[in-house]
Amino acid sequence: MRHIISVLLENESGALSRVAGLFSARGYNIDTLTVAPTNDPTLSRLTISTTGDDRRIDQIEKQLGKLVDVVALQDITVNRHLEREVVLVKLIADAQKKADLDRVADAFHAQLIDISESQYIVELSGSNEKVDELLKVLASFQIIEVARSGVTGMTSTERVLKVDNK
């Protein structure tokens, strides 16, 4: 089953490699990984989407918890939560296909953020599934490049990921 684990990490050099190294050393999957500073400059927030049965997820959480640079962590998928991923798709559409592209963009609430002759860049922010759907539909166009950000997210309940969670 797919899980999204949010981690507050000391904003120190090498901290990210500890997390990435843990996953590769213990054979855990990383489907997506995002990391960026937070409103607290001493902390980075890292989001990992991974798959595994309950026992594997339990091990991932425990092993992450042992890393000295990990300040707090939370599996947001066990609660009501929101997740977002940004995707940029560069594609070619001739005049005839442009109308199709507009219809697809409208349907997905995606935007055409760059337009030059027959080349377009489509941007969408949405759930992982929605991004997958968009890419499926856009397959009928000539896709040149795809850039996905990976998933980030947070719970929509009172359960907040904060420093004293560990």
Add this chain to the structure above:
Amino acid sequence: MQLTGADIVVESLKHEGVELVFGYPGGAALHIYDAFHRQDDVEHILVRHEQGATHAADGFARATGKPGVVLVTSGPGVTNAITGIATAYMDSIPMVVLSGQVMKPLIGYDAFQEIDAVGISRPCVKHNFLIQSVEEIAPTIKKAFHVASTGRPGPVLVDIPKDITAEVTTFVYPESIEMRSYPPVKSAQPSEIVAAVEAILNSSQPIVYTGGGVVLANAQEELRQFVRTLGFPCTNTLMGLGAYPHDDPLFLGMLGMHGTYEANMAMNKADLIIAIGARFDDRITGTLNGFAPDAKVLHVDIDPSVIDKNIMSDIAIVGDAKNVLTMMNQELARRAEDVNHELSRDWWAQIQDWRGLDSLWYEPSDSVIKPQFVVQKLFEATAGQAYVTSDVGQHQMYAAQFYGFSDTHRWINSGGLGTMGFGLPAAMGVKFAHRDADVACVTGEGSIQMCIQELATCKQYDLPIKVINLNNRYLGMVRQWQEFSYEKRYSHSYMDSLPDFVKLAESYGHVGMLIDKPADVEAALKEAFAMQDRLVFMDFITDQTENVYPMIEAGKSHSEMRLRPNGPKPE
């Protein structure tokens, strides 16, 4: 007080109460070495290879419970230390490794003797640091000792760029440090203790299985009280030997791949496994499919990630073994009238049957020296009071099986990583810690050659260790596996072109002895241990075909032990 970074390193070690540092100098560490030269409080021991430094610090830590300290230079200094760091990591041994690094402006430019020390050590340290400024040195060393020696202990590496060790700042050693991301050890909840004791009191086929965690927590007295109150059978892992006295009737011996028949059968047939400070690793469980099919598992460990990793627990308690055992003993005292030794009477009858098999029996010989016989005579010669280190292989198992341990911190071996070359340098660390005690290194002709250069260190610092070389001219454990699983194709397991160990020992300034007759074993050991101020290298020419029994081969379960072919068989 204004000090250079190098002096701050040494002053910080003093503040941590460090008396001994094992190391080897080199360019990036020279400022620190200069600082060592300026003082007498912290003694530096010059080893002959950085692997030896880490094993010596490790042996010191295992024998004392205090963190071992290592100082190496950058590049090859660090890479040579990695094996010893990984050895300590796998066995949860507290250690602080200080490594020189190239000057900060050179980092990342493939400078001479540059290696990414933090990167290369990351998978085998509890934590590591790259110091960025001279002000960081003291607080980082404080953190390193704190992390290394609290919770589940482990090695911590501090990498210090050379230019920073020359800079000057005000030295203040912090009284305490705050690490918001380093979790304090959880303590057991009273409700967990009540539930655990309830399960314990209802068990009719229990077994207490304890590991290195009991040794690290110094919980042997609490364990003994717990086991004796209940009258339960107790087994120790390779890492846990000494926690329960070898000659106590409640002790079933070591369990696992080369454990006794009674310990492994009791694990297999138990209705309750009480695991304390042990991690159900593959050498303990055999195949997980056949593991203890009818047992409930009560698992006590300081590290939550150990629980439900290999074996799912029914009752889990996260906490320090000493605290949890103390709480359980208190609860047992409260419920003293519910302790019923009768409940396990049939179980004990069954265990006595298994024990009657005498699974460690070997065929004595008066023509060829049996390695087990040497270990038994070593036990007698030292009245069971020696600190015994070992390398890795058959000799390690013979030492574990036949040297009866009655106290913790006496049996010192590389259990998790299985590092050949560990024994001799580890024995040096032990000898530095316990100058008046007998220290024996049980080794083989393969292992001893992996850190043989430390014989020079032993000479320089007058370390009268007794090296017990069980020389069967084979990598014995490899040969044994090849005999059992590779149709006796002995690929590269024969040790050809061996040195003359007697002359070798003498060339290092030690005493060498060759013993090739069983009748000479006892007298030779007596003679060697009587030489209290000399290192004696005893080269015992042993039976080439002897194997370690019992054995649970890979993929087999506890009930499928391979027993000695000509030995006693179960009915």
